[in-house]
Amino acid sequence: MEELNNNQIEENILDKDVMIKVDHVTMRFNLSKEKVDNLKEFVIRKLKGTLKTKKFVALNDICFEVKKGERLAILGFNGAGKSTLLKTIVGVYKPSEGEVYKQGVIAPLLELGAGFDPNYSGRENIFLYGSILGYPREYIASKIDEIIDFSELGHFIEVPVKNYSSGMRARLGFSIATAVDPDVLILDEVLSVGDAKFKKKSLAKVRSMFDNGVTVLFVSHNIDQVKAICNKAILLEHGTIIASGDVNDVAAIYEEKTAKPKAKGAKSVVVPLTKEEKKIEKKEEEQAQKTFENFKNYEDGVVKRIAELDDPEYRFELYTSIYARYDDEKINQDEFKDEVEKLLSADLKDPNSPYPQKISRFQERLNKIKQ
Secondary structure (H helix, E strand, C coil): CHHHHHHHHHHHHCCCCEEEEEEEEEEEEEEECCCCCCHHHHHHHHHHCCCCEEEEEEEEEEEEEEECCCEEEEECCCCCCHHHHHHHHHCCCCCCEEEEEECCCEEEECCCCCCCCCCCEHHHHHHHHHHHCCCCHHHHHHHHHHHHHHHCCHHHHHCEHHHCCHHHHHHHHHHHHCCCCCCEEEEECHHHCCCHHHHHHHHHHHHHHHCCCCEEEEECCCHHHHHHHCCEEEEEECCEEEEEEEHHHHHHHHHHHHCCCCCCCCCCCCCCCCHHHHHHHHHHHHHHHHHHHHHHHHHHHHHHHHHCCCCHHHHHHHHHHHHHHHHCCCCCHHHHHHHHHHHHHCCCCCCCCCCCCCCCHHHHHHHHHHC
């Protein structure tokens, strides 16, 4: 009942066209001057009055409104308070002073995959993450094929998330969060997820949501993305708004602050591509797409070959660990293929095999007892 009353209060305060209102918000944190390792030590010091802390002001008297359909960029250097502001708007933090008023369905894309259970498969985590975002199981079930296709995880969707690379987890999180139909979309550096192809697809997905009049709050250091998505912006510095207005005007101030000093008399010149250069660029894009398709066919072939070998489940588990290293760019494509071919030809039952012997859960318990 209390939650309903709060929603009614917010609706009364906000105009119909205002989705978010940040009203004189200040956010302070207590920082301990000394390291406290455990709760017992904290309580003892607190009771004795020896616990010394200092106040850190992350946000200082922040005020702005976001109207329906507007796309607001929040710019600033690292530590300026951008992510803190988003988390305060979402409700992760309660403001030390001031209020945040909001209405409509809000989809926050802050820390993608933060709610995943590492022991569950990607498919199981789709339902888990969807419930965290507040959507019923039936709705997620109706979207699951769309989520899996967009994430490009393929056969890895049945693998435990603990075997995923950081990029794979982020792609799955983005795919789940953008499968909904929100009134307000909050993005914190999430369009840098995955490779160049997936980044392009992610940007297109967000743009497609604009047709439904979605309101956007976007944090990014990528000014090109900011200009492509947003029409308004604010610039934070040490937790204070120092500029606000049209995205191009605010972005110019931000770029001026981040730009390196130019040589005296130097001028910025943009040289357009020639027709020949455009042909070369198009050919390179087509070749990259062809390479991508060939690699996907190779991956599917590997899975089929694994299924025909002995101990396919353990062999596939080893394969996912190799793929995760490749996806995190720790090895290149040629090194990935070499390691996969070694895995496919290896005799896993050979004690001299480079791969660790698989131990059953029963044997693991026996080994613990012996210890």
